[in-house]
Amino acid sequence: MTTAPADPATTVRQDGPRSTVTCVFAVTDTPVPDHVLARTPGHDGGGPLRLLSAGTLHLVVQDAPAAAFSEEALAERLNRPDELERCALAHHRGVEAAAGAGPVVPLPMATLYLDDRNAVRAVTAREASLRALLDRLRDRTEWAVKVHGPTTAQASGAGSGGAGDVPADGRSYLRRASARRGAEREIRERALARAHAVDRELRRYAVAATRHRPQSEQLTGRNVPQLLNAAYLVDDGRRAEFVRAVGRLAREALGSAVHVTMSGPWVPYSFARQDEVECGAHGEIRA
Structure with missing residues (x-):
């Protein structure tokens, strides 16, 4: 992160340093009502x-205290889980306020500029690409689908004998252990194949899809592996069709040690690619 030095044009008063910076949450082409912004923390x-x-775009912004968003202060805050969560929730509230009015491009959390003039200059310089991205996201929302399973017990129980079925000798034990490992591997491969099949089917209903890194069991709070962590950009007109497809796939997965879950609709964070439209870096104060 770098902090640009202040100049006379980026100070609150000529005789003192700037006390606030401009924090940008999102870009939209639809004005957000004042009363919506006023009630959004x-x-x-x-x-x-x-x-x-x-230009023809609008930014949802906030005057943020410069001392709390300096390079050192922000780095320290974002290394604390409670502060990171607080900042992320505030950022999401700002993005959602914009999304309630129309298509929105969420900017990275803590996208900061020294003042309004520099924030406007950064966005207008990329107006054409931002408008193209807004058109791509218009009347579309993101849906998250996750596939979990099988449990460790389900996989390890495959191919095992009864409780009293004890191998007579070492060779028999090794054969049984090998067969059990093979059965476990087969169950996991079948589960993964079903997860891939779920993804292929749902892509038929979406205009775009992306697969995120599977989340750990510690993060999900479930003692089963996550096989698919995907997001789908769906036309709002096909929302009911997409939801029905997920429900059908979830029912078909019952009894196969695989669980399909869905959440949404969400602001399309996964499809507002910041490597395509870069208006500010996370935590960087730009002149």
Whole structure:
């Protein structure tokens, strides 16, 4: 992270350093009503959310305290889980406020500029690509689908004998152990194949899809492996069709040691690619 030095144009008063920076949550082409922004909490210690025009686009922004968002202070805060969660929730609230009015491009959390002028300049420089991305996301939402299973007990129980079925000798034991490992591997491969099949089927209903890294059991809170962690960009007109397809796939998975779950609709974070439209780096204050 780098912090640009302040100049006379980026100070609150000519005789003192700037006390706030402009934090940008999202870009949209649809004005967000003032009453929506007024009732949406932003980052602690900052001003109310407001709309900032940038050519034909609009930015949802907040005047954030410069001391709390300096390079050192922000790095320290984001290394604390409670502060990271608090910042992430504030950022998400700002993005959701914009999404309620129309298509939105969420910017990375803690996208900061020294002042409004520099935030506007950064966005207008990329106006054409941002408008193209907004058109791509218009009337579309993100849906998350996850596939879990099998449990360790289900996999390890495959091919095992009864409780009293004890091998007579070492050679028999090795054969049984090998057969059990083979059965476990087969169950896991079948489960993974079903997860791939779920993904292939759901892509038929989506205009775009992406597969995220599977989450750990510690993160999911479930004692089963996550086989699929996917997001789908779906036309709102096909929402019911997509939801029915997920329900059908979930029912078909019953009894196969595989569980299909869905959540949404969400703001399409997974499809507002910041490597395609870069308006500011996470935690960087730009002049």
